[in-house]
Amino acid sequence: MAPAQAAAQAADEDGYALWLRYAPLPGAARAQLQAQARTVVRLAPASPTTDAAMAELQRGLAGMLGKAPATGNTVADGALVLARAADLPDTVRSSLALADAGTEGYVLRRTRLQGKNVFLIAANSDIGLLYGSFAWLRAAASGAPLESASAPALKLRVLNHWDNPDRTVERGYAGQSIWDWWALPDIVDARYLDYARANASLGINGTVLNNVNAKAEMLSPAFIAKAAALAGVFRPYGIRVYLSVRFSTPLELKETATADPLDPQVRAWWQREADEIYRAIPDFGGFLVKANSEGQPGPQDYHRTHVDGANMLAAALAPHNGAVMWRAFVYAPGGTKTDDRAKQAYDEFKPFDGRFAPNVLVQVKNGAIDFQPREPFHPLFGAMPRTPLMMEFQITKEYLGFSTDMAYLGPLFQETLAANTHHGSPPLSVADVLQQAPGKLTGMAGVANIGSDRNWSGSHFDQANWYAFGRLAWNPRGDARAIADEWAAQTFSRDTAVRGAVTGMMMVSREAVVNYMTPLGLHHMMGTGHHHGPAPWVDNLERPDWNPVYYHRTARDGIGFDRTATGSNAIAQYAPALAAQLADPRTTPEQVLLWFHHLPWDYRMASGRTLWQELISHYDRGVRQARDMQAQWAALAPAIDARRHAETAARLQRQAANAQLWRDACIAYFQSVSGLPLPAGVAPPAHDLDHYRKLRFPYAPGNG
């Protein structure tokens, strides 16, 4: 880039730098930081990982201080020192409580070392030093205290890319897949390194490269070589590569006559395949599997079970220390097996508790349907105490307005993680369940929102969802607001007023989406296929549980899905204490009321309003919140670079229109069924229902 353009872009940011901007610090903060890092000293031996840490510290300090400090290996006053436990004298080491850091954690501490005052980044491992370096830079950039200590609560912190080998991305709203499969392995995009840096800065330590709706060719030698090239870039950053596998791979590659998991030839094929992969990628992470769900092949095709399928793959990976992440999102083709799709995962998996091999995790979506704006936590959490359950969140916003609407997912993630399962004594939260999984494996997965768009995530604010996922995977007890504030400080400004305003918008944004799309526990009301826009009226799809009407059950008499004993009794899948609460609409939280109950329109809410009034007021509130975000952002214009401000303002304008569309279309539809007049003072929808029913969104992205 020519200097003039560099200068132009310093003013106008394009978002590529993510939260790792390392913007120049204001004067006082700069002097303070400078005193903590007059030199950067590596006592740990050189390795690709400590090289990465040193390079990142140089980069970060150069950005924040205006020039990079000298590096060396002589400890002096004011040095920032990278050292493993083994590199430190006993006295210092014993003062650090490094045992708590485990194999990946770190301790950041001011101390005396070799008679000098230094700032120590200490860990038991090279990757701990890298994580510690990122943590130190994060604190410096956001103005947090530099001293801290931390270790990850979960072992596997993994992105799930739903990226296809043709570079389309299922439910991707940030351009094409960043994996340029055709160019790999010979041509390695410089961007892969920045991807590794960004993930390592959060502690993400695994990436599933391809879509769970996987292609057999992904396991061909050509694609293994491509994956190996990526693994080579990621390795210094502590990121292991995983692949989604199609259960019928050997059959489709015509190398076996069946894909039956109990067939010896099939088992031998998978063993050979695993051996082959590990020859190319010695630290390969393992397989992610979507089986017998939405048309994908699986063990049930051969009258075998999930256990048979998962354990076969686990046996192939076990000698290499690889893991199987077997998804519980099952959803049978050709008709529902139960009266309620929400019940299927529990029904299929609960009986297998304790029967999976030790290197299998069952990966469970946060809720029982499919990443809706709000779902109650999945009833499997807490219900399989003898099986490691791994959380699956969706970072990409399939159902929350793609990358065009702002919706900070931190509160959604936190709401699920903090939920009380009422299992155990004392009762376990969902985060507890993840963390206390039996055996050695624990984990959290996030369906990535990363693409080839210059700003990575399609919008600047969608970067925060990647960030929040990573921070919560490291610490599932993290606070969504604190994470937003930390992100805003690094991404936009350390200024208290600015970051406060940004955080305020973020914290309301997801609730705004819930309000204008699916308030009070409504769910699955979106358009068919692309999942954009309101379509509560859809009732003609082949499977009953593909239709919005299946979920909201809007009728003359009322609205909502009865999941109590008088209905599908899905509540019985929860712990008894919780099931008892949910059995009664009066003790069911209003935010999920219609998820569990079918109630008359004149049902009296806590506010004193009828359900009908309350429902409409939520839609109105959502529209208001979207408009408020627009106004709040407009007021931030002086504090944000012009480009990111304009790009975000355009999206917020579109979001306000989208909110209005949802509100109007849903109210028009509900009214057409309920036959009720609008409460006084409520604006009628801009058009009649027919107008909304006729809207089409050709070529909406993300269908994959």
Place this chain on the structure above:
Amino acid sequence: MAPAQAAAQAADEDGYALWLRYAPLPGAARAQLQAQARTVVRLAPASPTTDAAMAELQRGLAGMLGKAPATGNTVADGALVLARAADLPDTVRSSLALADAGTEGYVLRRTRLQGKNVFLIAANSDIGLLYGSFAWLRAAASGAPLESASAPALKLRVLNHWDNPDRTVERGYAGQSIWDWWALPDIVDARYLDYARANASLGINGTVLNNVNAKAEMLSPAFIAKAAALAGVFRPYGIRVYLSVRFSTPLELKETATADPLDPQVRAWWQREADEIYRAIPDFGGFLVKANSEGQPGPQDYHRTHVDGANMLAAALAPHNGAVMWRAFVYAPGGTKTDDRAKQAYDEFKPFDGRFAPNVLVQVKNGAIDFQPREPFHPLFGAMPRTPLMMEFQITKEYLGFSTDMAYLGPLFQETLAANTHHGSPPLSVADVLQQAPGKLTGMAGVANIGSDRNWSGSHFDQANWYAFGRLAWNPRGDARAIADEWAAQTFSRDTAVRGAVTGMMMVSREAVVNYMTPLGLHHMMGTGHHHGPAPWVDNLERPDWNPVYYHRTARDGIGFDRTATGSNAIAQYAPALAAQLADPRTTPEQVLLWFHHLPWDYRMASGRTLWQELISHYDRGVRQARDMQAQWAALAPAIDARRHAETAARLQRQAANAQLWRDACIAYFQSVSGLPLPAGVAPPAHDLDHYRKLRFPYAPGNG
């Protein structure tokens, strides 16, 4: 972007800046240039277009000089002055010969103005001033004389994007479409402005936004609004927006009962549609049409002709000054109508000469098959003197190694444009035919190689093909080597040795591809569908003319397609003098020998070698040339920034492997048919033929 990253990227360029890098000039050149632009003065009135010119001059001078000069409207010594004819005193105006500049040209001249010594950028129009500004900056950046005068030789200089509304790009090898249709019109990517700048810098004045295999929805109000948003960005840069249209659009949108071009309802529909488009885009350029070709609908579906179809659309556009670009690439579905696909366009179009409406251009590919590494010029050029013919080149390298192989297309374009048609007296070159088209319209189209990849074109060197197309569309008599040199100077280095070495590689690169893929006039030997890799053996596709064997006719007795009187007699489509030359292999240029002749393996070439020996020596030469390019590039390492050097080196390594693959596979195949031994000293293919036949390239890009 944080300063540290900006600094890192100044060293490591990512290619986004294209040839508009405006790199700092070395000392002496900087002082010299500074003296020509102490201030930048606009005498022309402010307008979006002169604003763009002023901004570009500021940007360019800031980059090259280290700081932007002041701007103003007071003429002083050393001022760089932007002035239209009307802004100049008579004496100055008359000295400039501005009449020759026409409506789009410019004059760059040192002169006295208001008693001061100034450098004048003069034109008759605002767009002329913008083009002049880019020309002045180009000369300054590449070290060419600043004084010059130029006007475009062709009226329509147009990119054809084969971009689909779902952002896939047919034959695109540079990532996704840059048009983010879903985000438009509300969200306007900052990149669109840089696209406009890059095109205007070359004089490109039109862009067809969507694929010739067009979707009916492109003419829906939603998509017209999206196109209008783009048109708004491009307008100041003199770029008009065009759309490819599907001939059956009104029928598919269910707004008419037929698409018959003589049906009054259909004609009225198109008129309404055109009126609607012009309300949204007052300077809309017009329609590009692929009809009755490769399964696309067209007038022949209703027993009407190309003339009926084109003239119906032309009538709808005429009131608005819009044009129809009707493609001659016809290629009927369900079987060939002639014994030689190469003859079809001429057979269908020649009889219609003089019958198209004045605002129709017939857009003809450079050769009669399909953008092969080398084709003789299309026989329609010169054969339709009463019809404006527009050239269609393919900038994206569908058949020349995608964006992974280096092949500078300047020589290909120039070879076609300079070809002597033997029509007219004195005989016209293809460039003459384009330029001397009857009526008001002349033009050249290039199928774009632009995508969302950071470097725009997939590889750094593919930017040169966009550049060369633009420069030759402005001046079809331009010299490919001079254009390469000018591009290299701006893109890599003004240093004579560096640009010389880069230009040397570029100038050999396309011939290298011809040698290792399709030497001596061979053509259409690539893999099915994706068109990657050698597949001369393919003989089982539904249509005969989909099979490589149809084109090379390799047999025990010899090789090549007999297009003389004893064969398809396609040569009769050329002017008699040329046809006579081509009738005899001895007077046929060897580089297209097997295009026109089927010859025995022991046919004696000019070199004294047999055809068999010569053929093999071409493949060997291609491999050698690819390796030489690698070595030449390696030697340039000290002169090129590390990132672009490494990225190009990786591609050249892959190209060398691809050259070897083509060479080995083709020789193995030819040998299997000819039964001939390899000449002494020739290395046998690395594998047997079966190995090459079994190679598969799943998910190769560009299938669209």
